[in-house]
Amino acid sequence: MHAYRAAILRFTDDGTAVYEKDGLLVTGPDATGRKVVRAVGPYEQLAPNFPGVAIEHFPGRIIAPGFIDLHIHFPQLDVIGSPAEGLLPWLENYTFPQEAKFSGEAHAQELATLFLDELARHGVTTALTFCTSHPSSVNALMAESQKRGLRMIAGKVLQDRHSPDGVRDETQQSLIDTEDLIRAWHGKDRLGYAITPRFAPSCSDAQLRGAGELAAKYPDVWIQSHVAENKDEIAWARQLFPDARSYLAVYDGYGLMRERAIYAHCIHFDDDDRRLMRSTGAAAAVSPTSNLFLGSGFFDYEGARRIGFKHGLASDVGGGTSFSPFHTMLAAYYVGREGQTKPGLSLSPQNLWWQHTAGAAQALGLEGVVGNLQPGCEADFIVLNPAATPLLARKTAQAASLDELLFSMIVLGDDRLVEKVVVS
Ligand code: GUN
Numbered sequence: 336m337h338a339y340r341a342a343i344l345r346f347t348d349d350g351t352a353v354y355e356k357d358g359l360l361v362t363g364p365d366a367t368g369r370k371v372v373r374a375v376g377p378y379e380q381l382a383p384n385f386p387g388v389a390i391e392h393f394p395g396r397i398i399a400p401g402f403i404d405l406h407i408h409f410p411q412l413d414v415i416g417s418p419a420e421g422l423l424p425w426l427e428n429y430t431f432p433q434e435a436k437f438s439g440e441a442h443a444q445e446l447a448t449l450f451l452d453e454l455a456r457h458g459v460t461t462a463l464t465f466c467t468s469h470p471s472s473v474n475a476l477m478a479e480s481q482k483r484g485l486r487m488i489a490g491k492v493l494q495d496r497h498s499p500d501g502v503r504d505e506t507q508q509s510l511i512d513t514e515d516l517i518r519a520w521h522g523k524d525r526l527g528y529a530i531t532p533r534f535a536p537s538c539s540d541a542q543l544r545g546a547g548e549l550a551a552k553y554p555d556v557w558i559q560s561h562v563a564e565n566k567d568e569i570a571w572a573r574q575l576f577p578d579a580r581s582y583l584a585v586y587d588g589y590g591l592m593r594e595r596a597i598y599a600h601c602i603h604f605d606d607d608d609r610r611l612m613r614s615t616g617a618a619a620a621v622s623p624t625s626n627l628f629l630g631s632g633f634f635d636y637e638g639a640r641r642i643g644f645k646h647g648l649a650s651d652v653g654g655g656t657s658f659s660p661f662h663t664m665l666a667a668y669y670v671g672r673e674g675q676t677k678p679g680l681s682l683s684p685q686n687l688w689w690q691h692t693a694g695a696a697q698a699l700g701l702e703g704v705v706g707n708l709q710p711g712c713e714a715d716f717i718v719l720n721p722a723a724t725p726l727l728a729r730k731t732a733q734a735a736s737l738d739e740l741l742f743s744m745i746v747l748g749d750d751r752l753v754e755k756v757v758v759s
């Protein structure tokens with residue numbers, strides 16, 4: 336067993352933050368040998384229960400759950416910050432050419448290593464990740480994640496039409512490759528597979544049908560895609576699927592909406608779409624830095640809450656501009672401000688943090704597994720130094736409440752806050 340003493344941040348089941356100023360986190364193997372949280376609470380109260388367990392002390396530091404990124408593209412490291420009018424020219428001029436480079440295994444290996452290093456530097460311990468259409472890109476990321484003991488979920492992109500040479504795949508082979516990759520990686524150590532149609536406009540009817548059949552055959556495999564991100568994209572989807580009630584309904588028609596289905600963006604929704612999210616158990620990966628950078632629009636937090644469907648935070652690198660959960664939380668706060676009709680904070684700092692940890696885990700169907708530090712959770716955590724910069728030190732020292740402390744870190748924080756990352 337291991338024990339760690341510091342301030343500790345975690346969440347109750349209803350998303351309320353629990354903050355122990357002087358806490359103890361005890362980790363150790365469960366009955367199946369997984370390293371989990373065995374106990375957590377006030378140091379004074381808990382320490383006597385664990386005589387003989389050496390305690391690692393982090394004075395002045397905060398232990399918090401490792402962040403979860405609900406939507407990110409590992410092959411898009413070199414796409415970050417590419418100037419484009421909007422989503423569709425950005426895909427054509429920057430994203431597809433970069434992703435085509437992943438036909439080479441050495442390139443995929445190099446970027447998989449860099450990608451996982453960047454996630455760790457920013458305190459992200461689980462991500463739901465797009466690879467490219469090349470199966471070898473999945474193998475590279477999964478093998479590297481397995482080596483590091485990470486809980487990582489990823490999938491081969493499906494895109495058999497409206498895609499250039501170099502990234503376009505072939506319908507039947509893409510489905511065979513997907514099933515082979517599910518068998519090779521899903522449930523291996525901490526890894527999970529996600530069936531990954533890029534977005535409806537890039538997938539033929541046969542490919543979406545095949546993806547839906549695989550989703551039914553493997554119900555605990557994840558599904559990830561994009562929806563209702565950009566007005567031109569939506570008009571194109573309408574034209575390609577004239578019989579569907581909406582863009583989102585296209586996915587439902589192919590059996591691609593269920594628990595463990597995560598749709599990036601979900602910006603331009605009506606209430607019927609929101610109800611479809613709720614009734615199917617699908618979740619939205621809200622990607623505010625990407626939406627602001629590409630000019631896609633603003634996720635409607637009030638609408639999401641009014642109808643009540645699952646959502647959490649995502650970087651969407653390389654449309655997104657930063658790996659940092661602090662930057663993403665701040666951008667989400669701005670987005671909440673934009674659509675705000677009611678007085679108040681729009682999004683509280685506790686809720687922003689929850690959306691990137693326990694709330695994201697709930698969206699993935701992994702509540703109680705990752706994204707939190709309650710007893711039984713896998714022991715993925717980060718150690719934050721709230722005095723990492725002179726201004727952070729000054730500001731966090733003056734915080735008179737948990738909200739003020741969390742807001743100081745959300746607004747001023749970046750990878751410098753993340754001092755240590757511990758993976759179960
Ligand atoms: N829609 C289809 N592909 C992509 C992608 O790679 N990034 C974003 N943001 N939207 C997409």
Ligand code: ZN
Pocket residue numbers: 406407408561599651654
């Ligand atoms: Zn994306």
